[in-house]
Amino acid sequence: MSEQILTEHINSYVNFSEEELSEIVRFFEVRSYRKKEKLLHAEKRCDTLFFVAKGCLQLYFIDDLGNPKTTQFAMETWWLTDFLAFQYQRPSNFYVETLEKSTVLSISFSKYEELLEKFPKMEKYYRSIFETAYGAALMRIKYIYSLSKEEMFFSFRQSFPEFVQRVPQYVLASFLGLTPEYLSEIKKK
Amino acid sequence: MSEQILTEHINSYVNFSEEELSEIVRFFEVRSYRKKEKLLHAEKRCDTLFFVAKGCLQLYFIDDLGNPKTTQFAMETWWLTDFLAFQYQRPSNFYVETLEKSTVLSISFSKYEELLEKFPKMEKYYRSIFETAYGAALMRIKYIYSLSKEEMFFSFRQSFPEFVQRVPQYVLASFLGLTPEYLSEIKKK
DNA sequence: AAGAAAAATTAAGCTGGTTTAAGAAAATCA
């Protein structure tokens, strides 16, 4: 059951009773999506936060030349949205789209506020999640600035072999900030 | 007073009484630093979280060639540390150092845990801070991947003119991911 | 105020990674 993925994840950070957890889950909408479905559209108001119970999402934008560029992936138990736009209820700078058949729990901004109001312990859960995510983003910037494109690929494959398997190569290329052609050349070695 | 910078900042997110705020402040150590003092050393256990009351800090690492590379700045009311290492009490991947004469409030990891335990509303404060910081980091990655080095500089100067004034050019260059020589060339235009 | 050290500039040559274009392979669909 998809709801259980979320409740177990929450429980690994904060302790809630069974009743509380089932009430928390009611704040979310559970839905399955086919491959390549858009869950969030750039330019539209960013009103939804997503939790991946199964499958894989990407956060991406369209560059000047019309090519999609992936900024972030989210697999099982990861949260995803344009967090800056979400917090201030502004238009999104990104698209969110499935990379494969996925099951996602969604919560609207107003429900998110209600949830945090009603269950203040959820603040602790999200604080931990965002603290880690921000720390990881700083590490990612460190890698971007210290590794060559070739090293980026090998170091990423070492750390997240499952991503390299699951994600199309041109999406991985854009996430790593290189061209599909160059990635192909690197892999040849 | 430096403590007041912190309490006012906290109060802009969560409401606390005067007594609570003065108790919260007691979890922190206030200290002034000269220019170029190290507050956190790479490889050493990351046990401290910093709040800038006055001045400016940088988070940086040393690359293969021995050159320091700035990953993040922090000016007044910003929080800084190696968040990933801090949360898991691991060795730091970064140095933290003053870029100018600064006044900083520091909190150790155990005090941070105590603080959150004793004042659960602080979870909300930090949740908001980290949610925004993570969102901003994703935007930063968007910029890194979509702008040329020249565009990076002009767009950064447009958004944060005060940084460009305050920070040495070679530090700014490393933050933007280009060489000081090339930044110099760009500025000539 | 002078001397030393640190930071910024300039210019030439070079390279990691892009662009373009065309073909091969793999996945999707009727």
Add this chain to the structure above:
DNA sequence: TGATTTTCTTAAACCAGCTTAATTTTTCTT
């Protein structure tokens, strides 16, 4: 299953940004 679309590969020409190294300017120290 074959047809169509999507993804991946290969190779050559090209360029944004780096490296190197020498000079100038600014900042720091006494």
